[in-house]
Amino acid sequence: MKPGYVVVWRLVLLAAILAAWQSVSSSKTLAFYVSSPSAIWNRELQWIADGTIWFHTFITVEETVAGFACGAIAGIAAGFILGPNRTLGAVLDPFIISVYSIPKVALAPLFIVWFGVGLTMKVVLATVTVFFIVFFNTLAGVRNVDPDLVNAVWLMGGDSRTILLKVIVPHAMSSALTGARIAIPYALIGAVVGELIASNRGIGYLIESAASQFDTAGVFAALIVLTILATILNALVDAIDRYTSRWKVEANLSLRMN
Amino acid sequence: MTDVLVRVENVAKTFVRRGIEHVALDGVSLDVEKGSFVCLVGRSGCGKSTLLNLVAGLIAPTRGRIIESGRVVDGPRLNVGYLTQKDTLLPWRDVLRNIEMPLEIRKLERAERERKAVALIERVGLQGRERAYPRELSGGMARRASLARMLIAQPELLLLDEPFSALDAQLRQEMQNELLRLWAGSGNTVIFVTHDIEEAIAMGDRVVVLGQRGRVVHDEGIALPRPRDVIAVRRRPEFHVIEERLWEALSAGSPATEVAS
Numbered sequence: 001m002k003p004g005y006v007v008v009w010r011l012v013l014l015a016a017i018l019a020a021w022q023s024v025s026s027s028k029t030l031a032f033y034v035s036s037p038s039a040i041w042n043r044e045l046q047w048i049a050d051g052t053i054w055f056h057t058f059i060t061v062e063e064t065v066a067g068f069a070c071g072a073i074a075g076i077a078a079g080f081i082l083g084p085n086r087t088l089g090a091v092l093d094p095f096i097i098s099v100y101s102i103p104k105v106a107l108a109p110l111f112i113v114w115f116g117v118g119l120t121m122k123v124v125l126a127t128v129t130v131f132f133i134v135f136f137n138t139l140a141g142v143r144n145v146d147p148d149l150v151n152a153v154w155l156m157g158g159d160s161r162t163i164l165l166k167v168i169v170p171h172a173m174s175s176a177l178t179g180a181r182i183a184i185p186y187a188l189i190g191a192v193v194g195e196l197i198a199s200n201r202g203i204g205y206l207i208e209s210a211a212s213q214f215d216t217a218g219v220f221a222a223l224i225v226l227t228i229l230a231t232i233l234n235a236l237v238d239a240i241d242r243y244t245s246r247w248k249v250e251a252n253l254s255l256r257m258n
Numbered sequence: 259m260t261d262v263l264v265r266v267e268n269v270a271k272t273f274v275r276r277g278i279e280h281v282a283l284d285g286v287s288l289d290v291e292k293g294s295f296v297c298l299v300g301r302s303g304c305g306k307s308t309l310l311n312l313v314a315g316l317i318a319p320t321r322g323r324i325i326e327s328g329r330v331v332d333g334p335r336l337n338v339g340y341l342t343q344k345d346t347l348l349p350w351r352d353v354l355r356n357i358e359m360p361l362e363i364r365k366l367e368r369a370e371r372e373r374k375a376v377a378l379i380e381r382v383g384l385q386g387r388e389r390a391y392p393r394e395l396s397g398g399m400a401r402r403a404s405l406a407r408m409l410i411a412q413p414e415l416l417l418l419d420e421p422f423s424a425l426d427a428q429l430r431q432e433m434q435n436e437l438l439r440l441w442a443g444s445g446n447t448v449i450f451v452t453h454d455i456e457e458a459i460a461m462g463d464r465v466v467v468l469g470q471r472g473r474v475v476h477d478e479g480i481a482l483p484r485p486r487d488v489i490a491v492r493r494r495p496e497f498h499v500i501e502e503r504l505w506e507a508l509s510a511g512s513p514a515t516e517v518a519s
Contacts, residue, residue: 152346156360157336170350247391
């Protein structure tokens with residue numbers, strides 16, 4: 001099928017879904033549960049007009065970015081510290097694995113006690129989620145350096161510092177970046193989950209507060225904002241992926257079926 | 259008397275794996291003259307790669323010693339180039355930056371490095387591929403890049419460990435001629451390890467056959483004229499006489515006959 005047809009069929013499918021949705025919602029009872037495309041559209045327009053959308057989106061983006069940055073930096077640092085140090089790694093292994101195994105949502109109540117219900121708690125939740133993904137990837141990168149590459153550089157006259165800077169770091173950085181790429185959407189999950197649990201702003205809060213008032217149009221409107229945000233983040237991931245991994249054989253990570 | 263560049267003196271090398279001793283080399287002695295092209299032939303497991311690793315200084319002998327340029331080898335040296343069967347180009351660097359690598363380690367200026375690398379890229383026929391990453395290269399091109407990376411540091415001693423054995427027959431011959439062309443007139447000393455007798459005769463000034471544990475079982479000079487073409491040289495009648503002799507030496511030194519004797 002030509003690419004042009006794919007786009008046409010996508011639009012046809014979208015229109016069909018919206019039409020079906022709209023016709024289902026003509027029933028008052030069903031409209032309570034699923035709202036309707038027109039009501040959701042009106043809600044979006046209203047939110048855009050009064051600035052609600054920008055305010056909450058900005059908060060969520062802020063938490064996501066801060067959480068991602070903290071988690072990625074901490075994960076890379078920990079990977080580089082524990083990577084070459086096998087003994088320390090072996091000692092800490094069960095502790096790290098046990099903390100990693102906890103579903104991060106379960107930590108949220110504790111973080112509320114520690115950091116309150118403000119922005120910090122969401123950032124910490126996102127940080128913890130991102131940290132482990134980046135950490136494990138960096139660790140693997142540091143440990144899986146091909147010994148033949150190390151020998152080759154050694155034979156060229158490279159000392160241990162050269163080997164670290166020119167072989168181990170670039171090799172590990174590429175897998176650290178892979179981890180970071182995977183972690184970007186998880187940072188968003190961490191932030192939104194934090195907002196859903198306890199907050200008075202952010203997209204998660206918008207969903208939660210609309211749902212508590214049985215305002216399904218509001219819930220869907222907030223979900224659409226979240227979808228757009230996630231799509232933008234995924235596109236960003238794809239762009240970073242293409243830029244950083246041209247030398248790599250592995251397929252990129254984009255979630256596409258075609 | 260001709261200059262000896264590398265002298266292997268009664269060398270033994272033992273590896274311990276999981277508590278069990280493996281003797282890779284025992285009682286190996288060999289002199290390599292300066293400027294010569296010496297081929298070491300032996301079956302797999304005869305310790306020829308181990309011997310090359312010892313000369314490179316990558317590992318230390320258990321007994322005996324290796325002297326190169328009058329000094330006992332105790333580690334890698336800048337005047338030695340090493341090419342292994344496996345490509346060890348850094349996958350995150352493009353061809354140009356890979357070839358520059360040895361000069362980068364020597365802290366040469368960027369412009370100078372680049373000038374030398376570009377000149378060498380031309381000599382090995384990789385023009386137009388400067389910005390390609392190793393994974394984008396064919397097997398032959400990757401070999402050329404590895405060869406260029408080794409030559410850029412202008413080593414006097416080249417250690418080649420089955421450098422072309424992973425290539426198809428045609429490409430192998432092409433690369434063999436390429437290497438002979440690059441080596442001709444350079445004055446470099448080459449120790450070329452292979453399990454292919456024909457390759458050894460076509461390339462070398464001298465072929466040394468190694469038996470079990472790296473013992474030298476046969477050592478002969480190859481008087482075929484240079485410059486050589488590795489394909490044409492195979493058609494010479496004396497080529498087959500030498501080949502016959504080396505085959506005999508190789509099978510005489512093989513494990514099966516050693517057990518019987």
